[in-house]
Amino acid sequence: MGLDFTAIDFETANGFRGSPCSVGLTKVRGGKIVDEASWLMRPPAGYDHFDHHNVRIHGITPADVAVQPRFGELFPEIGAFIGEDVLAAHNAAFDLGVIRSALEVSGLPGPAYDYVCTVMLSRRCYSLVSNSLPFAAEEAGVPLVNHHDAAEDARACAGILIDIAARNGANSIAELYLSLGLAMPRQQAFDPATGEVSKPSLAAMSGASGNGAALVRRFQYGWPEEGLNPEPNADAEPGHPLYGQTVVFTGQLSIGRPDAKLRSAHHGARTESRVTGRTTVLVVGDGFVASDLRSGRLTGKARRVLELHDRGQAIEVLSEGEFLQMVGSAAVPGARLNARTEPAGADAFAPALNA
Numbered sequence: 467m468g469l470d471f472t473a474i475d476f477e478t479a480n481g482f483r484g485s486p487c488s489v490g491l492t493k494v495r496g497g498k499i500v501d502e503a504s505w506l507m508r509p510p511a512g513y514d515h516f517d518h519h520n521v522r523i524h525g526i527t528p529a530d531v532a533v534q535p536r537f538g539e540l541f542p543e544i545g546a547f548i549g550e551d552v553l554a555a556h557n558a559a560f561d562l563g564v565i566r567s568a569l570e571v572s573g574l575p576g577p578a579y580d581y582v583c584t585v586m587l588s589r590r591c592y593s594l595v596s597n598s599l600p601f602a603a604e605e606a607g608v609p610l611v612n613h614h615d616a617a618e619d620a621r622a623c624a625g626i627l628i629d630i631a632a633r634n635g636a637n638s639i640a641e642l643y644l645s646l647g648l649a650m651p652r653q654q655a656f657d658p659a660t661g662e663v664s665k666p667s668l669a670a671m672s673g674a675s676g677n678g679a680a681l682v683r684r685f686q687y688g689w690p691e692e693g694l695n696p697e698p699n700a701d702a703e704p705g706h707p708l709y710g711q712t713v714v715f716t717g718q719l720s721i722g723r724p725d726a727k728l729r730s731a732h733h734g735a736r737t738e739s740r741v742t743g744r745t746t747v748l749v750v751g752d753g754f755v756a757s758d759l760r761s762g763r764l765t766g767k768a769r770r771v772l773e774l775h776d777r778g779q780a781i782e783v784l785s786e787g788e789f790l791q792m793v794g795s796a797a798v799p800g801a802r803l804n805a806r807t808e809p810a811g812a813d814a815f816a817p818a819l820n821a
Contacts, residue, residue: 468496469631469638471582472551473624475616476564477524478509480517482670483560483794484567485509486537487516487526490616491547492624497631499624503547504617508536510572513670519720523787524614538572545577552639552650556599556623558583559706560791562653563666569656570667578655582639584626585707589782590646591630595775596759596783602626651705666794693724695737702734707792709734712744716767717751719786729793741770747782749789759783 473492479485487509493501508514508531516528555561558581569576588597592605599622603610608625612618636642643650655661663671702709713735715723726749727737741748748771759772771781784792 469628469636470495470551471554471624471627471639472548473554473620473627474548474561475555475619475623476561477526477614477616478520478564479526480509480513480515480520481790482513482567483563483666483791484571484670485513485515486564486568487531488524488616489540489544490618490620491544492617492620493547493551494624494628497628497637499621501547502617502621503543504620505540505544506531506534507540508532508534510537510568513571524616536572537568538574541569541572541574541576548579553579553581554584554623554627555581556584556602556619556626557707557788557791558585558651563664563794566653566656566664567667567670570658570661570663571670573658575658576656579653580650581653582627582643582650583705583707584623584630586705587630587642587646588626589707589780590648591633593780595772595781598785598788599623599626601759606630649705691723692739693722693727695739696728696731698734698736699732702732704734706733708747711735711746713737713747713749714739714741714745714767715749715751717754719749719751721790726789726793733793741767741774741781743774743779745771745774745779745781747784749784749786751786754785 471494473494475490476486477488479487486507488504488506490504491502492499506526514528516526521527553562562579562581565576565579584602585597588594588602588605592602594601594605599619600610600613603622603626606622606626606629608622608629610618610622631637631639631642634642634645636645640650704710708730711730713727713730714737715726719726730737735747738745748767750768754768759768768783771783775781
């Protein structure tokens with residue numbers, strides 16, 4: 467068996483992951499790219515609102531997809547291209563979630579998929595201050611000119627996985643995972659007649675996040691409210707990219723920090739209010755993108771992270787967009803806060819720009 471897989475990348479119309487408007491696919495055989503495909507599409511009916519936040523990121527507008535088939539009409543072709551391949555995605559929790567939620571709200575069945583996440587593998591095999599696609603692609607020596615073009619992002623994801631396999635002397639996905647001591651994650655098949663609908667889809671169906679409005683709120687000046695730090699969910703999925711991480715937030719987010727902390731804890735992360743020696747992930751608001759790490763447009767906490775990273779502490783910087791892709795746009799219902807708080811230090815009293 468060779469290094470065979472299909473890399474996939476979706477762009478969505480709004481904050482609900484079941485609103486795909488484009489997809490890119492790259493097929494790899496024996497560690498070489500052998501085929502590619504991409505489609506524009508209309509999201510499932512009722513979930514096809516285009517949010518300006520998403521349009522600003524990928525540039526796809528309602529007019530661009532007005533005459534395109536809906537996801538449900540295209541999925542047979544997408545599925546045929548994938549076949550029985552392992553799927554690879556950069557932040558697979560998002561892209562596999564797109565497939566699942568789009569099938570759910572379309573009332574369509576879908577097969578099970580074994581999959582790998584190149585964000586998780588990048589964390590394991592590279593030492594980067596950001597494991598976002600541009601940084602990981604650069605480390606892998608893969609060209610990435612038009613980030614958020616689904617076809618180009620899928621190609622970059624494929625290149626990252628090929629590079630990581632080569633660095634580990636692995637000739638197949640199974641061999642790579644064995645060498646890293648990891649178990650291959652699997653998304654189960656979905657049958658609309660008997661399958662349990664996922665929480666993001668249930669929230670969208672109830673109107674809680676179907677149009678992605680939760681991603682965009684009026685900017686608030688002042689000190690963001692930290693809130694309490696909830697206990698990590700003991701039943702969270704160990705394969706989630708935030709599981710077992712210690713997460714700190716900085717800058718203005720489009721969601722409140724208490725909400726962001728709840729979503730993190732739901733996926734098994736521990737949250738704190740200051741950057742310390744325990745910090746492994748910093749989520750940056752204020753419109754931060756990965757390129758800001760090079761331009762110097764950073765908050766005080768982000769600068770502290772760069773200092774610690776240079777000293778050898780493994781800390782990853784995420785934009786709010788990357789974070790929301792990981793945790794979903796819907797609030798976590800019934801989550802429990804504990805009384806864990808931290809003493810206020812200089813960072814706790816910094817102005818919002820530096821918080």
